[in-house]
Amino acid sequence: MFRIAAIAIAVAALVVWMSTFTVDERERVIVFSLGEIKRTDLDPGLHFKFPIVNNVRKFDARIMTLDIPPDRFLTSEAKNVIVDFYARWRIDDVGQFFRATRGDERNAQDRMAQILRDGMRNEFARYTLDQVVSGERITIMGAVREQALDTARELGVTLVDVRIRRMDLPDEVSESVFSRMRAERERIAQDFRARGQEQAERIRADADRQRTVIIANAYREAEQIRGEGDATAAAAYAAAYEQDTEFFTFYRSLLAYRNTMVGKDNFYVLEPDSQFFRYFQDPMGMGRPREQ
Known part of the structure; x- marks a missing residue:
């Protein structure tokens, strides 16, 4: 009797274990019934299922990073730029995600990587190399994300962000770009020097003019004072002489x-x-x- 009771308890525990499952708040869950999707996006906590009939697939609901290998893109000037970028994404509609990718995250990442590469290629073709290097990258990333949103929804995922990690120029392009940048900086420096010299000449001319005016005024006042002094002295001499x-x-x-x-x-x-x-x-x- 004891052995039968123990076996019954073990079987009951096994049935209970096979009939329950838990959902973490960091997970997306699909419950299948004989291979067909029965329920999706269950609330976190303890849930029940029919053994053998139902099976459960769990997916990470957190934001994940998609690292895309560096690739070359052409600018509007037909110059190559090597871009290393990444994307952040998460599963939003787990049912659609499973239907589109059969639940294979790698498959989803490959498809999103291709979508993002195409978007990057289209956007880089709209800008010159100087614009890409000087500060249009934020605009480019926003446009790439907007273009990829619809396709990402078809995969059941949300594209959170797209960022450029690094952007380099091929060796054959770097030297010409740097030479042009140096020439441009030298031109700007010469322009500033010319403006500074012009301003300095203007200041010196104004200072010389003020100096000449001050000396002339001082000389005029000195002669006037000297004349008044001579007149006073002559008057004193005349008064003394008359006495x-x-x-x-x-x-x-x-x-x-x-x-x-x-x-x-x-x-x-x-x-x-x-x-x-x-x-x-x-x-x-x-x-x-x-x-x-």
Whole structure:
């Protein structure tokens, strides 16, 4: 009896195990009934099935990465570009995915890779090499994704994103491109230098003009001040001369003696009756020098 009970419990456990299955929130599930799709996209948790009649296929519902080998694409200038890109995708309609690919993820990836290559080829043919290198890649990737969305839906998947990982030029193209880029940069640099020199000349000319104007104004003011000073000095001399004419004359003669009689070996050739010696003969300066 004990053995029969144990066998019955084991059979019941086996039946229960074969009649139940669990669904993880990271999975998409298809329940088949005699090879035909019965149910899809079950909620996460514990579910029941009929043993032998039903079987279950599970697929990853997370976002997956499709790495596409680098390939060559022609630009509108018929120049080759080697592009390494990838795509992110996930299964959206698991029933349609199974019908389109028989549940083979590799088959789905191959078909999506071909679709994306065709889209890349079409988009790169619309742009020049400079546009592709300088910043049109985001536009290209968006267009490729939009073109591939309808085909991806036919596979039961959602194309989340398409990104370029790396973009290189073939060796035969790289040197010519770099030479053209160097020439372009040199042209831009020369243009900036020319503009800088023009601006520098303009600044120097303006500075020279301002300098000339400032010097002229300063010279004019200096001459004006000097004239006013000379006029004031002349007025002071005239006023002093009018106060004591004889003393002023005597003082000027002393200044002349001091300024001319300097040193020991000075010689002067003057007439004896010159007014220069008037105060030597007459302290009052009224007489004339005696003849020698």
